[in-house]
Amino acid sequence: xxxxxxxxxxxxxxxxxxxxxxxxxxxxxxxxxxxxxxxxxxxxxxxxxxxxxxxxxxxxxxxxxxxxxxxxxxxxxxxxxxxxxxxxxxxxxxxxxxxxxxxxxxxxxxxxxxxxxxxxxxxxxxxxxxxxxxxxxxxxxxxxxxxxxxxxxxxxxxxxxxxxxxxxxxxxxxxxxxxxxxxxxxxxxxxxxxxxxxxxxxxxxxxxxxxxxxxxxxxxxxxxxxxxxxxxxxxxxxxxxxxxxxxxxxxxxxxxxxxxxxxxxxxxxxxxxxxxxxxxxxxxxxxxxxxxxxxxxxxxxxxxxxxxxxxxxxxxxxxxxxxxxxxxxxxxxxxxxxxxxxxxxxxxxxxxxxxxxxxxxxxxxxxxxxxxxxxxxxxxxxxxxxxxxxxxxxxxxxxxxxxxxxxxxxxxxxxxxxxxxxxxxxxxxxxxxxxxxxxxxxxxxxxxxxxxxxxxxxxxxxxxxxxxxxxxxxxxxx
Amino acid sequence: xxxxxxxxxxxxxxxxxxxxxxxxxxxxxxxxxxxxxxxxxxxxxxxxxxxxxxxxxxxxxxxxxxxxxxxxxxxxxxxxxxxxxxxxxxxxxxxxxxxxxxxxxxxxxxxxxxxxxxxxxxxxxxxxxxxxxxxxxxxxxxxxxxxxxxxxxxxxxxxxxxxxxxxxxxxxxxxxxxxxxxxxxxxxxxxxxxxxxxxxxxxxxxxxxxxxxxxxxxxxxxxxxxxxxxxxxxxxxxxxxxxxxxxxxxxxxxxxxxxxxxxxxxxxxxxxxxxxxxxxxxxxxxxxxxxxxxxxxxxxxxxxxxxxxxxxxxxxxxxxxxxxxxxxxxxxxxxxxxxxxxxxxxxxxxxxxxxxxxxxxxxxxxxxxxxxxxxxxxxxxxxxxxxxxxxxxxxxxxxxxxxxxxxxxxxxxxxxxxxxxxxxxxxxxxxxxxxxxxxxxxxxxxxxxxxxxxxxxxxxxxxxxxxxxxxxxxxxxx
Numbered sequence: 001x002x003x004x005x006x007x008x009x010x011x012x013x014x015x016x017x018x019x020x021x022x023x024x025x026x027x028x029x030x031x032x033x034x035x036x037x038x039x040x041x042x043x044x045x046x047x048x049x050x051x052x053x054x055x056x057x058x059x060x061x062x063x064x065x066x067x068x069x070x071x072x073x074x075x076x077x078x079x080x081x082x083x084x085x086x087x088x089x090x091x092x093x094x095x096x097x098x099x100x101x102x103x104x105x106x107x108x109x110x111x112x113x114x115x116x117x118x119x120x121x122x123x124x125x126x127x128x129x130x131x132x133x134x135x136x137x138x139x140x141x142x143x144x145x146x147x148x149x150x151x152x153x154x155x156x157x158x159x160x161x162x163x164x165x166x167x168x169x170x171x172x173x174x175x176x177x178x179x180x181x182x183x184x185x186x187x188x189x190x191x192x193x194x195x196x197x198x199x200x201x202x203x204x205x206x207x208x209x210x211x212x213x214x215x216x217x218x219x220x221x222x223x224x225x226x227x228x229x230x231x232x233x234x235x236x237x238x239x240x241x242x243x244x245x246x247x248x249x250x251x252x253x254x255x256x257x258x259x260x261x262x263x264x265x266x267x268x269x270x271x272x273x274x275x276x277x278x279x280x281x282x283x284x285x286x287x288x289x290x291x292x293x294x295x296x297x298x299x300x301x302x303x304x305x306x307x308x309x310x311x312x313x314x315x316x317x318x319x320x321x322x323x324x325x326x327x328x329x330x331x332x333x334x335x336x337x338x339x340x341x342x343x344x345x346x347x348x349x350x351x352x353x354x355x356x357x358x359x360x361x362x363x364x365x366x367x368x369x370x371x372x373x374x375x376x377x378x379x380x381x382x383x384x385x386x387x388x389x390x391x392x393x394x395x396x397x398x399x400x401x402x403x404x405x406x407x408x409x410x411x412x413x414x415x416x417x418x419x420x421x422x423x424x425x426x427x428x429x430x431x432x433x434x435x436x437x438x439x440x441x442x443x444x445x446x447x448x449x450x451x452x453x454x455x456x457x458x459x460x461x462x463x464x465x466x467x468x469x470x471x472x473x474x475x476x477x478x
Numbered sequence: 479x480x481x482x483x484x485x486x487x488x489x490x491x492x493x494x495x496x497x498x499x500x501x502x503x504x505x506x507x508x509x510x511x512x513x514x515x516x517x518x519x520x521x522x523x524x525x526x527x528x529x530x531x532x533x534x535x536x537x538x539x540x541x542x543x544x545x546x547x548x549x550x551x552x553x554x555x556x557x558x559x560x561x562x563x564x565x566x567x568x569x570x571x572x573x574x575x576x577x578x579x580x581x582x583x584x585x586x587x588x589x590x591x592x593x594x595x596x597x598x599x600x601x602x603x604x605x606x607x608x609x610x611x612x613x614x615x616x617x618x619x620x621x622x623x624x625x626x627x628x629x630x631x632x633x634x635x636x637x638x639x640x641x642x643x644x645x646x647x648x649x650x651x652x653x654x655x656x657x658x659x660x661x662x663x664x665x666x667x668x669x670x671x672x673x674x675x676x677x678x679x680x681x682x683x684x685x686x687x688x689x690x691x692x693x694x695x696x697x698x699x700x701x702x703x704x705x706x707x708x709x710x711x712x713x714x715x716x717x718x719x720x721x722x723x724x725x726x727x728x729x730x731x732x733x734x735x736x737x738x739x740x741x742x743x744x745x746x747x748x749x750x751x752x753x754x755x756x757x758x759x760x761x762x763x764x765x766x767x768x769x770x771x772x773x774x775x776x777x778x779x780x781x782x783x784x785x786x787x788x789x790x791x792x793x794x795x796x797x798x799x800x801x802x803x804x805x806x807x808x809x810x811x812x813x814x815x816x817x818x819x820x821x822x823x824x825x826x827x828x829x830x831x832x833x834x835x836x837x838x839x840x841x842x843x844x845x846x847x848x849x850x851x852x853x854x855x856x857x858x859x860x861x862x863x864x865x866x867x868x869x870x871x872x873x874x875x876x877x878x879x880x881x882x883x884x885x886x887x888x889x890x891x892x893x894x895x896x897x898x899x900x901x902x903x904x905x906x907x908x909x910x911x912x913x914x915x916x917x918x919x920x921x922x923x924x925x926x927x928x929x930x931x932x933x934x935x936x937x938x939x940x941x942x943x944x945x946x947x948x949x950x951x952x953x954x955x956x
Contacts, residue, residue, distance in 0.1 A: 068523035069523065159551055
């Protein structure tokens, strides 16, 4: 059968061609399909179910912290986009422009939102009047468009899904706290739910968001040593608010400008999951977001009682786990490969002998460890094994990141590491964008972040030798 | 305080100016805000929470029936839109066109999706090969754009949120069953969750979806007697599939074209909720989708123990109901008006005397009926009262619809009813679009649907006197 053949075909090993390995996985695990629209993808059911799980976890966390969901228009009038100078400079070159509605040319062009600060500010200007109206803690789940030249599934696409939180506060202090709080939500989500270790830090001025005073980021390291910016949180001060004339009566009955943040995480994190946990057998999914957590495979399913037992276990487990039975007539070997490709964390095998003994077999996807489990203790065993998966893949990723993180004391050292060792480089920096430019030019690396956890490696900038301001991570990035 | 003043201000009575009453509610219940983009609205937290509840209920039902969520691009290349002749004729005049990406003019214009049949077909052509790939039962939650000239919040906007299901089947029979099944899901959701009585039927050829063979609809009647199309389900036969060269190997190993459906419900249903249940005190929300089902109002809250009791009740109830305490320093009278405006189904009052007696007061929003409830029986009482609300508002809407539905035997009768009595008119029809045109011209009514539950009113068409084919509902519509 065509389907069978397609799926047992091996994927390109990552050591051979990492980019092709990635592409093979997104296609063969049926996460996405290319569409007829350049740079826009079809997210297929299995891929979208991962995003739905990500969304549900984050959405619950946002709401627990008092955030509310809203919906803003998908279009931004050109004049609105232009209100904040740095912002328009950053985004105007990469937006899609709507110029006609039906057969009529529009008086003013509309861009398809690349991000929605301007729309939120336009709304906030109408609804914020008093300190009693603050804070405003809004979030929106939507897709946005950036006219990227080169695109890759999930990692960089013309249209992508994300959430964007946009908040307004009485004081700068409160807004700064919100910026950090939401970065911590992302970091905690990545580490505990996605099992992706991240470095928290601040972006340099060169790398920060257009219009922001400060951008905080979480950076993860992929299999190939490249960094992936996994989530960002921005502090705007009152710059946008002033540009949009947002003003409120403060507690002293005086007009005041509020302080603003925004923060976002996107479908790009699915690319991060693939490139952190995947292996040469396919996807490896963290249990918290796996569409199927346990796949039940009946062994010798034609024998009496096997399928019934499989269905019975499914019905028993489905209240606690995302579980499915594959009762198709494919061979067990085919099914093993299929669900390894799809990254299902646990495989549950049940055959006639197991039934006799009142047991089943649980096999972990990431290390293929096998345990025999008495059926009466199945729920506890699955919970424990899913936790083993989470810890196991986290540890693996953390060890890899540590073994691929280097320290450079001077430019020659940094250049040599960058040329020969994929990974991240820690080095001191003076804070001058000229040195950033030079490192990019000479060693091909960009600044990833100035981590909150600083180490004092030396007193001087790795590039110019002047007094250093901050230890900074450098590397190649997605 | 400015806020207080704004909210206790009465709204325009619906008898005086129905359109203004509607606008007052959407604004004063804080469902939406007008945006700077013509015809596009900001859906504020309270309005969006209603949509999230609608989405969650429908999404669960779709998934129980085997549907899977996906994401298609938001853009459609012009050539793709043109593949199905009737479809492009129907939609091309009302789409937004993207002509530039960044500073470059595109080689081919892209429209912002007005609906996604073409995108789904384009994908299906790539992934459907064998009868084993069928049925495909996909759904997507997104927003779409139609360049409407005149817009009204929720009822008709340039951008609106909806879900669109798109399915492919081996046989026409299966696809027809799906079309009906999904119409029934919508009807059941409207009647049981939203408490909106609906008429199920088929659209005439003139009113059907561009490109469909048959469109089924559910029609609801609003306070002012106008009809609202609340959800539609379309059967496409194999028309689109042929236009898009979708073909599969059937069970006899022969190439065959699959059969298709699509079905959608949108944020317009929020307009339907407002105009079915709302009254001159504001919104009335059906409990299933109300963001707050029970608002707890502490009475004499400065007295010792009152606030604590209110919080205790909230914490006790919050696992079972969507519940909130208003502990602000506004007066009880202000709070009563506020939550009536917001349509909260039940108000729970608790004061010092109630606490002494171990009771509280529950007041139903829609009829202001008051019951005293012993605190030990509170959960049961709330469940029972929410069910009373649901039944009560459903019955009220049904009685109104029945009292505003008329029968016409000839054109003069129909015209007179249409001129003098807002509502729906049942009349026999020959099936000729010319008669539809004439009724529109003469009496200002359009065909709403040919209901599945037919009545034989007479043998001849109300318009031309030729033999009748179907009893049809006629009326003015949103």
